[in-house]
Amino acid sequence: AQKVTQAQTEISVVEKEDVTLDCVYETRDTTYYLFWYKQPPSGELVFLIRRNSFDEQNEISGRYSWNFQKSTSSFNFTITASQVVDSAVYFCALYNAGKSTFGDGTTLTVKP
Amino acid sequence: DSGVTQTPKHLITATGQRVTLRCSPRSGDLSVYWYQQSLDQGLQFLIQYYNGEERAKGNILERFSAQQFPDLHSELNLSSLELGDSALYFCASSAGGGLANNEQFFGPGTRLTVL
Numbered sequence: 001a002q003k004v005t006q007a008q009t010e011i012s013v014v015e016k017e018d019v020t021l022d023c024v025y026e027t028r029d030t031t032y033y034l035f036w037y038k039q040p041p042s043g044e045l046v047f048l049i050r051r052n053s054f055d056e057q058n059e060i061s062g063r064y065s066w067n068f069q070k071s072t073s074s075f076n077f078t079i080t081a082s083q084v085v086d087s088a089v090y091f092c093a094l095y096n097a098g099k100s101t102f103g104d105g106t107t108l109t110v111k112p
Numbered sequence: 113d114s115g116v117t118q119t120p121k122h123l124i125t126a127t128g129q130r131v132t133l134r135c136s137p138r139s140g141d142l143s144v145y146w147y148q149q150s151l152d153q154g155l156q157f158l159i160q161y162y163n164g165e166e167r168a169k170g171n172i173l174e175r176f177s178a179q180q181f182p183d184l185h186s187e188l189n190l191s192s193l194e195l196g197d198s199a200l201y202f203c204a205s206s207a208g209g210g211l212a213n214n215e216q217f218f219g220p221g222t223r224l225t226v227l
């Protein structure tokens with residue numbers, strides 16, 4: 001069975017702080033994909049990133065960066081210099097054989 | 113605006129009833145995915161259709177069914193509704209047959225309330 005754990009239910013930071021959202025996954029498969037999604041207060045889900053299990057290279061996109069470590073089955077997401085607009089629920093997901101398994105989400109609140 | 117449309121936005125119904133949720137994918141996208149987001153179950157993948165055929169099945173109840181029509185829009189049918197079916201139902205689309213190489217775009221969701 002596949003499982004995704006986002007241990008942080010809620011995180012609150014002040015604007016310009018850096019914040020890391022943790023994601024730990026479980027799977028017996030060797031080929032899989034990991035995703036991060038953002039759900040802002042408006043409710044619509046937005047795809048942020050996909051990483052396949054064979055590519056452990058970290059990725060940076062503007063203020064966002066992702067750290068994938070197979071050895072610890074983790075795929076963490078860091079927002080640098082957070083902004084109020086980053087306030088949202090963030091979901092980590094594991095995709096394999098056509099099916100997605102989601103974590104429970106982390107609610108990030110960025111205060112001005 | 114993702115280009116994925118869902119109707120209706122809100123739906124209120126009673127236990128035991130049947131409802132149909134509709135999704136129109138982005139122009140050119142062949143895959144449609146359905147998800148349920150509830151307080152109890154969190155975010156769950158229900159089912160995927162690709163070019164009219166069922167492609168992948170997740171945690172979809174037997175009381176639920178879906179189909180994708182020749183014009184590529186999709187409908188999710190929920191029957192014998194229970195209180196626990198109250199949730200936000202998302203539709204998403206992608207150009208290809210899966211998420212390994214395709215970006216996914218989500219609709220705004222349909223909020224179903226079962227009383």
